[in-house]
Amino acid sequence: MQFIDLAAQYKHLKQRIDQRIQTVLDHGNYIMGPEVEELEIKLAEYVGVKHCISCANGTDALQLAMMVLDIKPGDAVFCPTFTFFATAEVVAYAGATPVFVDSDERTFNICPKDLERRIQQVIAEGKLTPRAIIAVDLFGLPANYLELEKIAAKYNLKLIEDAAQGFGGEINGKRAGSFGDMATTSFFPAKPLGCYGDGGAVFTNSDEYAALFRSYRVHGKGKDKYDNVRIGVNSRLDTLQAAILLEKLAEFPQELVNRNRLAALYSTQLTGNYLKPHIPQGYTSSWAQYTLVSDNRDAIMASCKEQGVPTMIYYGTCMHQQTAFSALGYTDADFPTASKLAKQVFSIPMHPYMAEASFVSVLEALAKSGVEIQ
Ligand SMILES: *Cc1c(COP(=O)(O)O)cnc(C)c1O
Numbered sequence: 001m002q003f004i005d006l007a008a009q010y011k012h013l014k015q016r017i018d019q020r021i022q023t024v025l026d027h028g029n030y031i032m033g034p035e036v037e038e039l040e041i042k043l044a045e046y047v048g049v050k051h052c053i054s055c056a057n058g059t060d061a062l063q064l065a066m067m068v069l070d071i072k073p074g075d076a077v078f079c080p081t082f083t084f085f086a087t088a089e090v091v092a093y094a095g096a097t098p099v100f101v102d103s104d105e106r107t108f109n110i111c112p113k114d115l116e117r118r119i120q121q122v123i124a125e126g127k128l129t130p131r132a133i134i135a136v137d138l139f140g141l142p143a144n145y146l147e148l149e150k151i152a153a154k155y156n157l158k159l160i161e162d163a164a165q166g167f168g169g170e171i172n173g174k175r176a177g178s179f180g181d182m183a184t185t186s187f188f189p190a191k192p193l194g195c196y197g198d199g200g201a202v203f204t205n206s207d208e209y210a211a212l213f214r215s216y217r218v219h220g221k222g223k224d225k226y227d228n229v230r231i232g233v234n235s236r237l238d239t240l241q242a243a244i245l246l247e248k249l250a251e252f253p254q255e256l257v258n259r260n261r262l263a264a265l266y267s268t269q270l271t272g273n274y275l276k277p278h279i280p281q282g283y284t285s286s287w288a289q290y291t292l293v294s295d296n297r298d299a300i301m302a303s304c305k306e307q308g309v310p311t312m313i314y315y316g317t318c319m320h321q322q323t324a325f326s327a328l329g330y331t332d333a334d335f336p337t338a339s340k341l342a343k344q345v346f347s348i349p350m351h352p353y354m355a356e357a358s359f360v361s362v363l364e365a366l367a368k369s370g371v372e373i374q
Pocket residue numbers: 057058059060083084086087136162164165185186187188198199200
């Protein structure tokens with residue numbers, strides 16, 4: 001059994017994807033070909049924002065956001081400690097200081113209360129200028145943007161949604177990618193909407209930000225790439241990846257239905273001594289991961305492995321525990337919830353093409369894995 005079965009998805013879409021790839025090979029516009037713009041228009045439409053600008057990967061999307069907001073040394077950018085490294089990495093790469101925030105214990109997303117406390121702390125210390133918040137839609141569940149947008153407005157901070165995992169999620173019908181001042185996503189193959197290599201995109205309703213994103217992604221271009229009006233990067237989405245994504249996006253709504261059906265089955269039929277995902281009222285997850293919490297994680301995972309069921313840990317190391325951020329001087333006591341989650345979370349197989357037999361195997365493996373059945 002695969003943890004995420006990309007081959008099953010390809011088998012389902014093979015004819016359409018192969019044809020799209022052949023079309024690109026025939027026209028030969030490998031860089032910024034017509035599929036790139038077609039995809040950007042369709043992605044913006046799907047998310048419900050004015051502009052989508054594609055780029056080379058989800059980390060670049062975040063880095064471009066730092067560039068567009070002119071994040072620089074002396075600035076503080078608040079982000080969760082319980083996330084993938086890239087979220088905090090881009091802040092430090094811009095020369096600014098990431099200020100880590102603890103997690104909500106039921107959603108695992110950034111805790112608005114702890115966020116406000118840390119903003120006030122940075123203001124009181126007077127050393128850094130609070131500039132922005134990067135919220136992450138962890139495991140597919142949008143962060144608490146209703147609260148986060150209020151906090152951002154109160155302290156005059158920009159709000160960035162890192163929707164690398166949340167693409168396809170919703171709050172009261174509003175889609176992930178549409179929250180805050182700008183949002184980023186990743187098309188890494190294992191993400192809810194993935195391509196066959198690296199890819200990413202940013203979303204915004206601001207014409208001004210959109211123009212800056214388009215310039216920064218191609219060497220700070222002015223009227224063309226040989227007219228350079230600012231220092232930028234080279235971060236374009238390949239035409240081939242855009243072509244593949246067009247077919248995957250067409251199938252994506254059905255895949256989300258499948259993921260949610262599978263998640264609902266897990267949530268009703270898993271009966272062990274662990275905490276299951278909590279989806280607040282009005283929220284929809286894109287189920288990038290189905291993650292359980294147990295203080296007996298290692299034994300459960302070992303037993304599942306023995307029974308041929310793959311499980312994974314996302315994430316075993318918080319940002320404040322990373323060697324690269326050790327100079328910031330945090331301890332686990334600063335982040336009690338996230339530090340505990342890092343020791344207790346594990347994710348079980350979740351993808352839109354999971355067969356009934358695999359689902360049953362996962363249930364059986366977990367039931368047999370020494371977990372006390374309630
Ligand atoms: C995957 C991921 C990224 C980075 O995306 P890449 O395309 O791999 O660069 C950033 N943030 C989060 C939360 C992610 O899960």
